[in-house]
Structure formats: structure tokens, C-alpha cells
Amino acid sequence: MVFPWVILLQAAYYSVVMFLTIFLMAALLRGFLWPYFRVRTSFGKYILVKIRTPLRDYFKVGWVNEGFLIYKHKKDEVKMLSIPQERCFYKCMNVNWIDVDEALNSICVQSYNHVTGYDAVKYSDLLKRALMKPAVGDNKEKIILMLLIVLVVIGVFCGYMLFMQGKVLSVMHQQIPKILEGMKGLVTGGVV
Secondary structure: OOOHHHHHHHHHHHHHHHHHHHHHHHHHOOOOHHHHHHHHHOOOOOEEEEEEOOOOEEEEEEEEEOOEEEEEOOOOOEEEEEOOOOOOEEEEOOEEEEEEEOOOOEEEOOOOOEOOOOOHHHHHHHHHHHHHOOOOOOHHHHHHHHHHHHHHHHHHHHHHHHHHHHHHHHHHHHHHHHHHHHHHHHHHOOOO
């Protein structure tokens, strides 16, 4: 007879062996396994970016947006490279790959020539500068806005004055019969 705790112990042993195998594969593949799993499970939304350096290659997850390859180079730094007209994507292990040369900051095409004429760092700096620059408004717009504000203030003031005038008139409307009663004797001159 097999006790339930023996089955649980066996499952724990198998899971430990399985997790050790996966982590050993991840360590031996030097950062390839987790980006590959992420791209593989995205069903075509992401692209595996192979970044070539003079010492070693490493892998990141990237995506294509409006003709640009975008990937996170480090935790906070996002790189954006222009995708050339030549074929630069290839399929390997059922995912789309692209090669990027880190030293030249460019995308490698199939013949391993680099795309030239585009400086991604300079373009990224220009984009940041354009986004952070202070907005310079037209003087005509400022004058029209100030006139609108003044007109609104005058309108509110006139509305308040009309409202107060209406209150005074309503109070006077209530007092008119009393005033006329008091003036009855004055108008007739006291002769009845």
C-alpha cells in the first residue's frame, strides 16, 4: 500500500530536479532562455533582438512600432532604431529575430552589412529635446485669451449687478402698496 505522503514526496523530488534543470539551462545559455520564452509566448507581438558586442552576444525583447525597432537596452534606457528596407528579420526556433550591432548602434541586414546614415542616439536625443522644450505660444492667442477672460469677468459683474437690481425692485414692489396707503391722505389733501 502506497501512502499519500510518499506520492507528495516523489512529486517534490521531481519538481526540484525539473527546476534545477531549467535554471542550469538558463545559466548555461547566458540570458537567452527568458527572453526567448517571452517572445515565444507573445505569439508574434515581440521580436527577439540579438545584440552583438565585441565580447559576447546577448538577447533582449523588442517590438516594432511605426517603422522603428524599439527595445529596452538597460532598465530605464529605451533604444529606437530605424528598420531598413532590406531584409533584416529572420525566423529561427519559431520566433522572429533581428541582429543589432551595439558598437555601431545599427541594425544588421542578412549580409551582415550595417544600415548607415542614421544615428539612433542623436535621433533619440532630438526627440527628448523636442518633447521637453517649453511651448512658445503665439502673441495673438495670448491677447485673445486675455480679452476673453476680461469679457467673462465683465459679464459676471454685470450679471451680479442685474441680480442685485432685481432684488431691490422686488423689495420695492412689495413696499409700493404700503407707500400708496400712506400717501392717500396727502394726495386728497385731507378732505374726504
